Amino acid sequence: MSPAPSTLQNLASRLVADVVEADDPPDLLIALDDLELVNAPHPELVVARVREAVLMHMERHDWTSQAAREKATRLVRERCSFHLLAPMVEAYFFAEPEALVRAGAIRTSRFDAETTDLEAFVTDDPDYLSHPVVPHKQSPKRKSWAIPLPERARHPKHYLRFLCDPTDPLTRRYAETQGGAAALCKLDWSRVFAHTERVRLARSLFEDIADRLGVPHPFPGEGHPATSDFKNARVLRNL
Template sequence: MNNAIQLKAKGISAEEARIRIVIRDKCSFHLLKPMVEAYLFGDVTALRLVGVPIGVNPHLVHQSDVEEFETNDPKWLPICHKENAIQQNNHNKTWWLHERHPKAYLDYLLPKDYSETTHGSQALSGLNWPQVPKCQRDIPIFGSLFEDVANWFNIPNPISSATHPDFYPARTVNRNNLLLRNM
């Protein structure tokens, strides 16, 4: 039984079945870790484009891999501890660590409120992606996206980064049998 017939048997319209098949066969699925703002911390020029003043330098636990974003900024940690307590007490988020929230830390570093559409888009458009991974094993989740796009267009990958096995399989995997090209 082909996929369209299986989907129709589940009560899915022919058009939706067609769209699902196209997405399954032609789309790629990628995530960011923890969020797009983390990658800005890999390029000081991008931070300046966001509006972080010259002389204000982020304090990061992991100086290299921004996908492991966490700050140890002594001036900001008291704010983080208060937010952590609020999240744990009021929302039962025992896993919450505010010091791992790059958007909140970025907002703290800016002299004005951070705006994704204004500040974020300016910084992302100017982000020097090849500079973000400081060594081969950095940013494997985003590295998977770059590898997938480079593979799709048959061009060299512009960044030298590892790929994540959950988001980009080894080259030995037959991509014709994948639900999504990179999974």
């Protein structure tokens, strides 16, 4: 019995299939994921594994002919990308106080987007940080925002959960598909990109979109080298 495909294998398979097998393939297909705190120091390792997974899938796939393989390789290289949000999408909400309100926050954030890169999120809110840790075994089905330090200070999603419900570490008042979607769909990206030297992973994403559409980059600045090497990429558009 063959082992179940890994998450990376499934991602690679879906990414390739959606452009190669489609009757009308999309002009641009982007796989987007949160970097997460555990990977924050080395985004280049994450994208390297994605690149390897796509390359391995292309090599192992049973193509009908060499011409079909070459066509698929070209389509994937020209139309598919992989990008990261750091450390997770909620970090960008903190550039716009109104976005936090749309997400459900009832308390004012102490995070200062003027002095700190959103992608290097950290808060010093004493009420949030001083709450006793809620062990995972006490909440196996509901994530607590009262995780151990120092991860708690660097976790924008948990801090947002705290802002939505400061009294209950097991709150359900923030849901990504509701409050998160409301915050994101109207997010003022001009405030996210207010500092040209910051949010480089998100900037790479917008650079990729602008390039594929043939329009000027709306938020010019330096992208992250892990996801913006468009000139030397050999597997995906940016990897």
